[in-house]
Amino acid sequence: MKVLISVDGSEIAEKAFEWYLENFHKSQNEIVVGHVVEKPSAYHAHFAGGAVSSIPKDYLAEEIPEEIQREFQLLKKKYDAKLKNREIKYKLVFEATQDKLGEAIVKMVDKEHCGAIVTGSRGMGMIKRAILGSVSDYVMHNSKVPVLIYHA
Amino acid sequence: MRALIAVDGSDNAEHAFDWYFGNIHKDENEVIIGHVAEQPSIYQPYFGGVVAPFPVNELEEMIRKTKREVHQLMTKFENKLHQMDGKVHHRFVFDVINDATGEALVRLADKEKCDIIITGSRGLGVVRRTILGSVSGYIVHHAHVPVLVCHK
Numbered sequence: 001m002k003v004l005i006s007v008d009g010s011e012i013a014e015k016a017f018e019w020y021l022e023n024f025h026k027s028q029n030e031i032v033v034g035h036v037v038e039k040p041s042a043y044h045a046h047f048a049g050g051a052v053s054s055i056p057k058d059y060l061a062e063e064i065p066e067e068i069q070r071e072f073q074l075l076k077k078k079y080d081a082k083l084k085n086r087e088i089k090y091k092l093v094f095e096a097t098q099d100k101l102g103e104a105i106v107k108m109v110d111k112e113h114c115g116a117i118v119t120g121s122r123g124m125g126m127i128k129r130a131i132l133g134s135v136s137d138y139v140m141h142n143s144k145v146p147v148l149i150y151h152a
Numbered sequence: 153m154r155a156l157i158a159v160d161g162s163d164n165a166e167h168a169f170d171w172y173f174g175n176i177h178k179d180e181n182e183v184i185i186g187h188v189a190e191q192p193s194i195y196q197p198y199f200g201g202v203v204a205p206f207p208v209n210e211l212e213e214m215i216r217k218t219k220r221e222v223h224q225l226m227t228k229f230e231n232k233l234h235q236m237d238g239k240v241h242h243r244f245v246f247d248v249i250n251d252a253t254g255e256a257l258v259r260l261a262d263k264e265k266c267d268i269i270i271t272g273s274r275g276l277g278v279v280r281r282t283i284l285g286s287v288s289g290y291i292v293h294h295a296h297v298p299v300l301v302c303h304k
Contacts, residue, residue, distance in 0.1 A: 023153045026178070146171060147300070149301065
């Protein structure tokens with residue numbers, strides 16, 4: 001089964017990821033580490049197992065803003081380090097999207113043919129009081145596959 | 153890992169159960185199958201100063217009905233467990249409560265020190281339009297452990 005683990009830079013996402021590995025993961029699972037960022041125009045960077053696989057055809061003349069590139073690199077390094085030596089089949093899918101984040105994540109589940117999705121209950125959103133962040137809330141209501149919601 | 157699978161008589165609950173065993177279960181896991189039966193509250197009509205006789209027969213009938221329902225559920229899930237390869241460490245836990253089903257389930261998870269709660273997205277509830285039933289919704293927002301919501 002392919003499992004999408006939806007991450008941002010937050011600690012909850014990292015904890016959800018670790019929890020997944022320790023309690024949920026089975027050796028036949030393939031992990032898709034998914035990260036989406038909102039961007040006015042869409043650029044899709046696709047990393048597979050360590051190298052940029054290809055520049056997509058819809059690449060615009062406009063480059064990814066540097067902050068987003070840096071964010072992607074940081075996250076990529078973080079999750080590569082966690083997964084590289086563990087004999088787990090995985091891939092990192094980072095996307096800068098025009099869609100709302102929740103929608104983009106649900107679309108990613110479809111696109112990557114994932115059978116389940118793991119998300120933290122909250123991420124880096126502004127409204128810290130909310131029990132369930134807006135993205136996780138959206139994903140929970142709109143996912144067609146089971147959703148694991150990890151609380152802090 | 154100890155998993156609480158919250159069930160009622162619905163297909164959704166059965167699907168969540170099946171999905172858990174098909175994709176998540178490991179031999180060392182312990183499974184608690186938790187059911188909270190709804191018992192409508194009994195009230196004594198009080199007209200003009202005279203208390204109506206306590207509805208003993210109704211009460212007995214309701215208890216019998218609940219017992220039947222619980223027994224049916226137990227049988228259903230016991231059969232499923234018997235058909236599985238290997239022995240599954242499991243327990244049935246039942247509670248009967250007026251409302252606050254979600255609360256009872258979260259308390260159950262706490263009491264039994266479960267590491268995860270598994271629930272269907274909707275159960276036998278009356279309001280069919282909602283995507284997420286009230287009990288599942290409560291559990292997602294109030295559980296102290298990760299919650300897996302299984303959509304059909």
